[in-house]
Amino acid sequence: MxxxxxxxxxxxxxxxxxxxxxxxxxxxxxxxxxxxxxxxxxxxxxxxxxxxxxxxxxxxxxxxxxxxxxxxxxxxxxxxxxxxxxxxxxxxxxxxxxxxxxxxxAYRTGATAAIASKYLARQDARTLGIIGAGRQAHTQLAAHALVFPLRQINVFDLSPATTEKFIRSFPDYPVRGTSLEEAAASDIVCTVTPARAPFLKKKWLAPGAHINAIGADAEGKEELEPDILKEAVIVVDDLGQASAAGEVNVPLRKGIISLGNIYGTLGDIITGRKKGRQDSRTVTVFDSTGVAxxxxxxxxxxxxxxxxxxxxxxxxxxxx
Ligand SMILES: NC(=O)c1ccc[n+]([C@@H]2O[C@H](COP(=O)([O-])OP(=O)(O)OC[C@H]3O[C@@H](n4cnc5c(N)ncnc54)[C@H](O)[C@@H]3O)[C@@H](O)[C@H]2O)c1
Known part of the structure; x- marks a missing residue:
């Protein structure tokens, strides 16, 4: 052998x-x-x-x-x-x-987010916001395009050159570079940055938005204003890992939210143990840390x- x-x-x-x-x-x-x-x-x-x-x-x-x-x-x-x-x-x-x-x-991270969106986003979602247009962002688009007939993809990166490169990589899709606020106002928002301070504000979100919080995958990292998490339906990939290293890790440690704010795991939703999206106005968050x-x-x-x-x-x- x-x-x-x-x-x-x-x-x-x-x-x-x-x-x-x-x-x-x-x-x-x-x-x-x-x-x-x-x-x-x-x-x-x-x-x-x-x-x-x-x-x-x-x-x-x-x-x-x-x-x-x-x-x-x-x-x-x-x-x-x-x-x-x-x-x-x-x-x-x-x-x-x-x-x-x-x-x-890259593929499995994009795939997991799109699976979460399939269960948690509004079925009539047509706009995708991508914040952070680096390597992982490409597969966010590739996977979401298989699930939703996307009308517009709004991309924001701190680096305009990275945004341009991203747009050039998808000549067949309606991708445009936007402000952070415009990307945040999309039906589905994927945050894909290494940020250690929240940048996504609650006031920018569309009613019933679904957020895939991808970037925070280690202790101390966070992308979302904690006010979003206080009211959202939060689904994690793995409770232990998300509490220690996911989007919820800092707000949990600071006592801004508690474990009671976490609705369930992606597996709970996939197996039907818990329901996915239940109305058109609630904001949902998938906290992805990436699991083996x-x-x-x-x-x-x-x-x-x-x-x-x-x-x-x-x-x-x-x-x-
Ligand atoms: N959840 C998961 O399963 C998973 C899997 C892989 C990577 N990640 C995490 O995703 C993040 C991105 O990984 P990558 O491989 O795409 O990195 P990358 O370096 O290729 O891209 C990150 C991009 O984010 C941009 N950026 C940084 N701060 C920003 C901000 N505040 N606003 C807008 N854009 C900003 C950078 O300019 C860069 O283009 C990392 O934090 C990584 O640890 C998570």
């Missing part, structure tokens, strides 16, 4: 947003039904950025992602986030594949497809 080695280009070719969305939704269902195992993400915080070790097991598959977040990297010509994933045989522990997970991270079950679910089909196609390099990493 040998270990498949899948680089970024290989993984990108094997990725498909529709399949990613199906795999991720199924992973959240398994997690909610107690059929997945996922210890808390381990954080290693250093001077210029942080690292996370993210293991998880789903029925028939197991893996671990090693991922960094270095917000200063784009100035050095490197992505903020880079990731590798080890995918193993759950029966023997044999490392079946080592794959780039940088693209997997998303990565392992995607790695599984990447591995299966690569194995079936053949022709990828492999290495005898483990000596028999």
């Amino acid at each position: 040998s270990t498949l080695l899948l680089g970024g280009k290989d993984v990108r070719k094997l990725l498909n947003m529709t399949e990613v969305m199906e795999a991720v939704e199924q992973a959240f269902r398994y997690w909610a039904l107690g059929k997945a195992t996922m210890p808390a993400k381990a954080y290693l915080v250093l001077e210029h950025g942080d690292f996370r070790a993210m293991p998880a097991a789903l029925p028939g598959c197991v893996g671990m992602k090693w991922v960094n977040v270095h917000p200063g990297n784009p100035a050095l010509g490197l992505p903020t986030i880079m990731a590798l994933l080890i995918y193993s045989d759950p029966a023997t522990g044999y490392p079946l594949a080592v794959m780039d997970a940088t693209e997997i991270t 079950i998303e990565d392992v679910a995607v790695a599984r089909f990447i591995y299966e497809k690569a194995k079936q196609a053949g022709g990828y390099p492999s290495l005898d990493i483990v000596e028999g």
Whole structure:
């Protein structure tokens, strides 16, 4: 036996947003039904950025992602986030594949937000606001466009050059650069920045808006004015992780909101244990921290497809 080695280009070719969305939704269902195992993400915080070790097991598959977040990297010509994933045989522990997970991270993050929007946004949502137009923003648009017939995509980034680059990447979509306020007034708003101070104000939001709060995924990060959270229906990907590191982490620590403000998990909604959107005026927030079950679910089909196609390099990493 040998270990498949899948680089970024290989993984990108094997990725498909529709399949990613199906795999991720199924992973959240398994997690909610107690059929997945996922210890808390381990954080290693250093001077210029942080690292996370993210293991998880789903029925028939197991893996671990090693991922960094270095917000200063784009100035050095490197992505903020880079990731590798080890995918193993759950029966023997044999490392079946080592794959780039940088693209997997972007795809599964976009997919998860769009799944949350499917259940929590108004079904007549036609405008998408994207705040922070970096790497993760691209898959927010790609995934949402599969769920909603978008009429307008309003994009704001502190860097006009990044906004321009984003617009150029989607020539077939009605994307325009806007002010922060205009992007915030969209039917669905995705905040995708590394901000450590709230910038999204409650007074800008449309009635019944749905917000995917993506950027806050480590202690001390936040993007939303806490007044939004005090009145919104809040759904988290994982309660423990969101309380420690998600959009709610700072307001919880400051006592501005309590755990009682959190309505449920995405898995609760997907399995029908709790209802999704119930009226047209309430603001809903999905607090996404990013969970390992998303990565392992995607790695599984990447591995299966690569194995079936053949022709990828492999290495005898483990000596028999
Ligand atoms: N929830 C998850 O699952 C998940 C997954 C991946 C990344 N993230 C987080 O998402 C964030 C973005 O990641 P990325 O890979 O897209 O980074 P990136 O560096 O590629 O892009 C971030 C963009 O945000 C812009 N920005 C910064 N502050 C802003 C502000 N106040 N208003 C508007 N724009 C602003 C920057 O100019 C940059 O273009 C990071 O905080 C990362 O940790 C979360």
